[in-house]
Amino acid sequence: MNRTIYRVLLILSFLALNGLILFGLSSVWSYLNTGADRSKMLHLPQELSANYLPKIEWEPLENDGRPMEKQTLDEIERDYLKAWQIRNIALENNSEYGVADYYTDSARVKLFSILDLNRTKNTTVKSATLRHRPKLEFYSTDGKIIVLTDTNVERYEEIYLNDNLILKQKSTSSYQIMLLLEDGFWRIRHFVEIPSSKTKTIPQKKNTSFDVSISKIRGINYYPKKTPWNMFGKQFQDSIIDRDFSKIKTLGLNTVRIFVPYDAFGKAEVDFEKLEQLKRTLDLATRNDLKVMVTLFDFYGDYGIQDWTISHRHAEQIVTELKNHKALLAWDIKNEPDLDFKSRGKEKVLAWLEQMISSVNEWDKLHPVTIGWSSPEVAFNLSQEVDFVSFHYYRDAPSFPKAYEELKNKVPSKNLVLQEFGYSSYDGIWNAFLGSQENQAKYHTEIQKTLEENNIPFLFWTLYDFEEIPSSVVGKLPWRKARQKHFGIFDFDGKQKTVYPVIITRH
Known part of the structure; x- marks a missing residue:
């Protein structure tokens, strides 16, 4: 019995040794036939x-x-x-x-x-x-x-x-x-x-005729009902977008604001298929007699100097591809970048924005440029660099006129655009039972009274209630997700909410 065990062990050892030798030889051969890796x-x-x-x-x-x-x-x-x-x-x-x-x-x-x-x-x-x-x-x-x-x-x-x-x-x-x-x-x-070349290029002054178009903005922030924050890619359906744009036009609106997610569009190497879908979206806007404000760099958050060249190549491809499109109204460099001031550093964010504004103006000398600030209090930042000032407002309606006037006093020479505003009709526990469709209609009525009295261009949030909100948008906290689902003027089933007549009669 012992001799048998010894023989088995000897044979297994022999086979293992030969296997190791063959593996070593194959590794050497593979190495010698592989090019240098820098x-x-x-x-x-x-x-x-x-x-x-x-x-x-x-x-x-x-x-x-x-x-x-x-x-x-x-x-x-x-x-x-x-x-x-x-x-x-x-x-x-x-x-x-x-x-x-x-x-x-x-x-x-x-x-x-x-x-x-x-x-x-x-x-x-x-x-x-x-x-x-x-x-x-x-x-x-x-x-x-x-x-x-x-x-x-x-x-x-x-x-x-x-x-x-x-x-x-x-x-x-x-x-x-x-x-x-x-x-x-x-x-x-x-x-x-x-020594550098003495030749100096005289910067071409941008035509300000767009001021009239900006002052007439009556619009909406748009995502399809079933694919919020994810409208491009395999889930892109132009028939749905066409139908929605027709609804928007029926409301008496003339502008839609859409978003280009930085990572999903390929960063420095822009995804050709998604870029074609973006162009198709603008085609559908033209078909429905709508203008489009394109918001770049959605979900971007680096701003580091070493990343500047990558973000520039991303924007350059999109801007140069769309700059001659009939539906294009304006470029929005970034949505609510001030929310990154604390985590990324205010100076770093502002430096990136300022350089990006300069680059977009170089690539497209016709269309105006703005930044979508999260509140009127921060919207004075870089106001001299942008062509019009955009701000968002989700606080109580009675305080809006004062907030607007304070911003107007800080930036008297530029058009101000209320780029986002709205009210959640969610009436559950996560909103302290304060929301309702009636309260939503009341909020829009009061805000729009100030908009009409001051001729303020606007885009409200949004067309539909959404069944799902990605955690990357508002986080995982249930009270934030629940409220975010109910800002639409149509409900989950596409039915008109109480606010709908207010929207259509006001516009």
């Missing part, structure tokens, strides 16, 4: 897993030396932008980690001296480049050296001393760069700032 070859910090996508516009290729190949140019662009990104990260963290992988010895000396000085003074710099205009000057015959000039690089930076923001600024600088091909990757050899 993320493993180089000491890349975690932050480089995200894309860094400033706008890059190459000058026509008229360089000396060897003709440039498209694939090589793509590789140069990739490594050059990564070098900028690693530089930004190094200045933010005062860390030399990863710099050697993108800069040769001679190029990193100056950067290391800056880092040493910043560490001594406890200073950090958060920055991002927003636009590059490189021109290829020289490409060596052996394909290992290039020289380029990057003219008028647009850069935004914030300087912190002892973790306190002391300066934020935009700057424009030009550089002459030499890159060497080493280990299959392009590394910066020389990085020298040169």
Whole structure:
């Protein structure tokens, strides 16, 4: 019996040993047949897993030396932008980690001296480049050296001393760069700032004829009944939207406000199918003689400088695709960004908004831009940068005239738009039994009296009651979800609520 056991163990050991040898050989073979992985070859910090996508516009290729190949140019662009990104990260963290992988010895000396000085003074710099205009000057015959000039690089930076923001600024600088091909990757050899171009572009003043259109807004915030906060994608149904838009037109309204969720639309790589659905929605608005206010960046909440280039590429694709559409009325940069002041930092949020306004105005010089502030008290922020001021109001109706007048006094020169308002008809325990359809109708009657007396443009919330509210919208608390379900002028079954005659007679 013992001999049998020993034999079995010996055979199993032999088989296991051979299995390990074969596994080892196959692993070696697989490794030898796999291309180099830059993320493993180089000491890349975690932050480089995200894309860094400033706008890059190459000058026509008229360089000396060897003709440039498209694939090589793509590789140069990739490594050059990564070098900028690693530089930004190094200045933010005062860390030399990863710099050697993108800069040769001679190029990193100056950067290391800056880092040493910043560490001594406890200073950090958060920055991002927003636009590059490189021109290829020289490409060596052996394909290992290039020289380029990057003219008028647009850069935004914030300087912190002892973790306190002391300066934020935009700057424009030009550089002459030499890159060497080493280990299959392009590394910066020389990085020298040169005088920038003296040519100044005169900003084109936006046509303010849209003021008339904004002053005439009589509208509604819109989601389909069964897909609130989730109207694009597989659940998109243009027949339902067309029918709803027809209802909205029957109410005597002329504008709908819709929302573009940032993550769901693909961030920097906008989902083509959803973008087509967004265009189709505007087509349906045209068909029903409605204008559309498009709210960008729904559910976005980063605002970090290192994320700016990604959010810019997202907005650029949407704005350039829709800017010539007949139904487009205005761009709303972000819904209630002031709710992120506490968690993200007010200065960070405002800086991102200001830069995004500037970029949207560059991509679309015709349509006005606004921001959907959550209350009249905060709507004065960036009022000089937007084309009209939008605010929301969900408090008691008698206090509305005073709140409006206070905002009007702060911003006397801009159109004010009541972009959201409404009243929940929910009458259950989670609303202290205060809601009812009658109270909803009374609220709208009182608010609209002030709107008519002051000729205030408005968009109310919303067409339908909703059976389900995503937790990502109002959280999981039942009293918040229950109230949010009952702001519509039609109930769950699509029947008119008590407020309906008030809406249709007032508009």
